[in-house]
Amino acid sequence: MKNELVIEQLTQIADLLEIIGESVYKIRAYRKAVDSLQQTAEDIEVIVQEKRVKELPGIGDAIGEKIKEIVVNGKTTYLDKLTQEIPVEVTSLMKVEGIGGKTAGRLYKELGIKSITGLEEAIENGLLAKLSGFTEKKIAKITRALTFVKSERRPLFKMIPIALNLKKFLEGIDLIQSVEIGGSIRRRKSTIRDIDLHAIGKEKDFEQIMDIFSQMDDVEDIVVKGPLKTTVKLMTGINVDLRVLEEHSNGSGLIHSTGSRNHTVKLRTIADRNNLLLNEYGLFDGEGKTLIASETEEEVYKAMGMSYIPPDIREDRGEIELAQKNSLPDLINLEDIKADFHVHTNWSDGKSVIHEMADAAAERNYEYIIITDHFGKNPIYKPMNEEKLTKQRKAIEQIAQSSSVEILQGVECDILKDGSLSISNKLMKDLDFVIASIHSIFDMPEEEMTSRIITAMDNEFVHGIGHPTGRQLGKRGGYSINFSKIIEKCIESKTFLEINAYPNRLDVDDNVVFDFKNKIEFFIGTDSHQHQQLKNMGYGLNIARRAWCEKKNILNTLTSKELLRKLD
């Protein structure tokens, strides 16, 4: 897939336009196009071939042509032209916090600085200090920013506890009435860059609140500090934003802090079109004098003529237009989940025994559970063989007699290098559910990897593909596969894709589910290796909800009878 290449080049164009001082609207258009592509799981080559590029929001004639050029030639002449004026490396300066296009442009034009190293040298040899406007204070700020590694996106499950600790700390301050976690954590994105906090207090206390916040133990640096908004960098390198408001602005402030940026921009645009003004303080009449709504999010959305939009789907992907028509999807909930489809026990590499898993499922009010221990030859997973499989079946039958949840027997088998499986057809035939997953040889070219998985799906006894991309958040990206082709095969072979809810996997990504949920169905598996991990179903649900899934899109909402009938 050439999606990454297109995104990279359009971003470079936007950066370069910023450096040469082009119209902010033109720059915004390129950034919007990048956003749009980042939300697409489909192969851009396929989109170009089918002449659907301009159907993507924010992409018109000009950018559409450039995308086509990049897909066909690997580059666009427009970028070539821009780089004749400004070398593309100069855009790397904009990665430094506080340096934008204007500053990067001056650094290059006036001092010939092209890179971070060049900038460091110019600071050291005093060249930067000779530039007008680069006072000691400003240089000190840049120097500090240079010591920080650009903060990376981290898995949601690692950020939630950090955010909760901060929330707890702030809630312990008398001057603060309440604290909410906003931003991408509240929207439940799979990976998170910054932590956004929204606090309520009295205006007279704002400065003191910010003093306490910026003096917390694990603050490494204060990035910006004002009475209304403060950003600190923690020693872990994570940026934390705190926005403080008075209680009457709670709803509008929370909408602002939660984002996404594109969602709030769209809301404000609509408000403006209706002669209203929306900001973090509330929804006002056009003059900004009369307050219309602000106390709760529900009130603000309602006053905007919309139904309440859950945080998970605030991404400007059409949810606002649907909310205006009161026809948002009826998002799937935890109560709709009747089973966990991917569970390991001590029959392979799991830590819990079957009945512990069944009990944990019962506690979650599931109707059934599918035990899917490893089957194959890879000793890492202590896999089962034919003999163990037969014994396990007897064990399951026995435990099921005293269990309040139904226990189905499945396996997770390996997709071998050539697409064949680590289990025979004869054995699969008697199993309720077969997940086939890739557990070895990850670095295959896209085409080979895609046909490897497609070969596995061709096996009539395979029901689902486990953790389809193999990504491990914060460790490795997924292997290269072509989703457009995989989905086609899913439809043809009636195979389902997993939403793997193991917190460091979250695989597939919500973009994939969003794009293809009306073509195929998905199942959520926690891939639990001990009974406490069944609670990770929530992470799988986050993905499904972000992808606008309703009950009908997710197999876990079926009863066991309905499921088995469907698999037949």
Place this chain on the structure above:
DNA sequence: GCCGTTTTCGGCCCGACTGTTTTCAGTCG
């Protein structure tokens, strides 16, 4: 450069913080 509940042309979200700015540009979210 994109886009259309008034518009195929004329708009394009809104506000906080920083620096040295005596009224604003740059950057960020």
